[in-house]
Amino acid sequence: MSPALTDLAYLIASVLFIVGLKGLSHPRTAVRGNLYGALGMLIAVLATMVSVGLDFTWIILGLLVGTGVGIWFAFKTPMTSMPQMVALLNGFGGGSSLLVAGVEFAQHPQNAMGLIATAVSGLIGAVTISGSFVAYAKLEEMKIARDLRLPGQLFINGGLLALCLLLSTWLFFQPHLLFLYWLIVAVALLLGYFLVMSIGGADMPVVVSLLNSYSGMAAAATGFVLSNNVLIISGALVGASGIILTRVMCVAMNRSLSNVLFGAGAGGGAAVSKEEVDAAYASVKSTTAEEVAMLLDVASRVVIIPGYGMAVSQAQHAVSDLTEALVSKQISVEFGIHPVAGRMPGHMNVLLAEADIPYELLKDMDQINATMEQCDVAIVLGANDVVNPQARQATNSPIAGMPIIDVDKARTVIIIKRSLSPGFAGIPNPLFAAPNALMLYGDGRHAVVEILNALRNG
Ligand code: NAP
Numbered sequence: 345m346s347p348a349l350t351d352l353a354y355l356i357a358s359v360l361f362i363v364g365l366k367g368l369s370h371p372r373t374a375v376r377g378n379l380y381g382a383l384g385m386l387i388a389v390l391a392t393m394v395s396v397g398l399d400f401t402w403i404i405l406g407l408l409v410g411t412g413v414g415i416w417f418a419f420k421t422p423m424t425s426m427p428q429m430v431a432l433l434n435g436f437g438g439g440s441s442l443l444v445a446g447v448e449f450a451q452h453p454q455n456a457m458g459l460i461a462t463a464v465s466g467l468i469g470a471v472t473i474s475g476s477f478v479a480y481a482k483l484e485e486m487k488i489a490r491d492l493r494l495p496g497q498l499f500i501n502g503g504l505l506a507l508c509l510l511l512s513t514w515l516f517f518q519p520h521l522l523f524l525y526w527l528i529v530a531v532a533l534l535l536g537y538f539l540v541m542s543i544g545g546a547d548m549p550v551v552v553s554l555l556n557s558y559s560g561m562a563a564a565a566t567g568f569v570l571s572n573n574v575l576i577i578s579g580a581l582v583g584a585s586g587i588i589l590t591r592v593m594c595v596a597m598n599r600s601l602s603n604v605l606f607g608a609g610a611g612g613g614a615a616v617s618k619e620e621v622d623a624a625y626a627s628v629k630s631t632t633a634e635e636v637a638m639l640l641d642v643a644s645r646v647v648i649i650p651g652y653g654m655a656v657s658q659a660q661h662a663v664s665d666l667t668e669a670l671v672s673k674q675i676s677v678e679f680g681i682h683p684v685a686g687r688m689p690g691h692m693n694v695l696l697a698e699a700d701i702p703y704e705l706l707k708d709m710d711q712i713n714a715t716m717e718q719c720d721v722a723i724v725l726g727a728n729d730v731v732n733p734q735a736r737q738a739t740n741s742p743i744a745g746m747p748i749i750d751v752d753k754a755r756t757v758i759i760i761k762r763s764l765s766p767g768f769a770g771i772p773n774p775l776f777a778a779p780n781a782l783m784l785y786g787d788g789r790h791a792v793v794e795i796l797n798a799l800r801n802g
Contacts (some may be wrong), residue, residue: 351573357387357391358574358596361381364375364377365585373379375749380520388578392572424652424687425483426688427483428483428484432476432480437478441559441579444462445466445469449525456516457568462525463511463516466525467532469566471539473533474536475551478536483548491541492594494547496800508532513526515523538607545603552693554601557684558583565735596747625764626632633795641802646675647721649685649722650679650686650695651682651728653726654725654788655726659726660695662789663699678694681707681709712749719755724757727749728773732775732776736748743769752778754780755780757780758781759775759783
């Protein structure tokens with residue numbers, strides 16, 4: 345394949361990436377956007393394979409092993425564990441970038457820009473891989489990934505970064521010293537470990553999207569090492585979109601990026617004594633599906649706030665049926681979607697779209713909060729942290745300052761969950777004991793089906 349033809353193929357692939365990304369910005373065009381992106385990647389991979397004259401034996405072997413592992417993971421991983429999966433994949437992206445850059449550096453002499461790109465790829469790729477593995481362990485709530493913050497942690501991190509930069513400068517002036525590259529990688533692996541280890545579990549959504557951005561930057565740097573335009577462009581697109589998503593997540597959680605990276609965030613389970621919890625929940629009232637159906641029957645405006653529990657119980661189809669039943673009774677139904685509800689960005693939107701719930705009914709946090717006082721019944725379905733009023737009051741809470749959906753301002757709040765257990769941030773929720781709150785204990789899907797049956801029979 346002539347270089348001109350390869351460049352043309354890369355140009356087409358890059359345009360498809362950009363059009364695909366644009367499509368991903370709206371639910372209606374997202375599937376098409378995804379297909380454009382995949383087509384772009386196919387063209388880029390095929391063009392690279394035929395233009396560079398690679399040894400296909402290894403490529404086919406790699407494809408077989410990678411596809412096998414990928415299929416196994418895809419079937420084994422439940423939807424609720426997607427963030428962990430995304431974290432791992434980011435790590436693999438960073439890891440492959442640093443390995444390719446390392447091999448290219450060992451085989452071909454690099455010019456000044458290539459040397460800088462090699463060091464950048466080693467540094468960012470290694471931070472991505474160790475940071476992503478720690479994020480994976482934290483999201484899996486593994487004991488080895490409990491928050492770790494050594495005395496003087498900031499100085500340790502700063503020192504490790506300075507050491508990486510020092511080694512990179514040395515490498516720049518003495519490029520024949522191959523071991524320096526792997527030394528940069530080793531120090532950066534430690535840096536990635538410490539950086540993420542000290543960040544609390546509740547801030548993981550921001551960290552995962554930041555690591556996603558890092559994996560793109562590492563790929564772009566490797567693109568410079570290989571002088572491969574499409575890798576530079578696709579890496580830059582991933583890097584830039586990851587940063588934008590990180591910003592959106594930071595705004596959603598009312599965190600500044602530096603606060604997440606250097607501040608003490610929440611743990612996957614902050615320690616709260618049993619007495620404190622018992623006292624907080626002394627006045628909790630419970631209800632039944634029949635009572636909820638009666639409340640809904642006389643309501644004119646209902647807002648449903650879904651959370652992680654809706655995903656676990658796969659309640660979205662039952663919710664869709666309930667919505668239809670309410671709308672047929674001339675009751676207005678809307679959904680209040682918190683940006684970090686569930687376990688991945690857009691988690692609730694994906695589930696509700698899967699159940700064909702009209703997109704117009706989905707309101708973002710600011711829209712729904714503005715009208716929450718006019719809501720007759722708010723149904724909190726398997727959500728917890730995103731409706732926890734502690735975020736507004738307690739300054740020492742791990743979720744302090746995070747904007748929430750103000751369900752406590754509705755006339756009546758129904759909270760559907762199996763128990764009074766805390767959510768991801770591991771803290772009690774005073775909403776459960778609010779005077780206008782009623783707990784409906786049970787699995788999310790079963791509870792919604794029971795309410796629906798009671799509504800139809802009543
Ligand atoms: P949450 O605070 O984690 O609470 C979910 C609640 O669902 C739990 O309290 C649990 O209570 C209930 N639940 C579990 N299984 C259920 C079932 N089968 N039926 C009914 N209820 C069930 O969830 P959230 O309000 O959606 O908040 C999300 C949290 O995850 C935030 O802290 C956010 O920072 C974090 N996070 C978000 C992302 C993201 O990108 N969206 C990524 C990582 C972490 P019971 O056990 O009593 O049923």
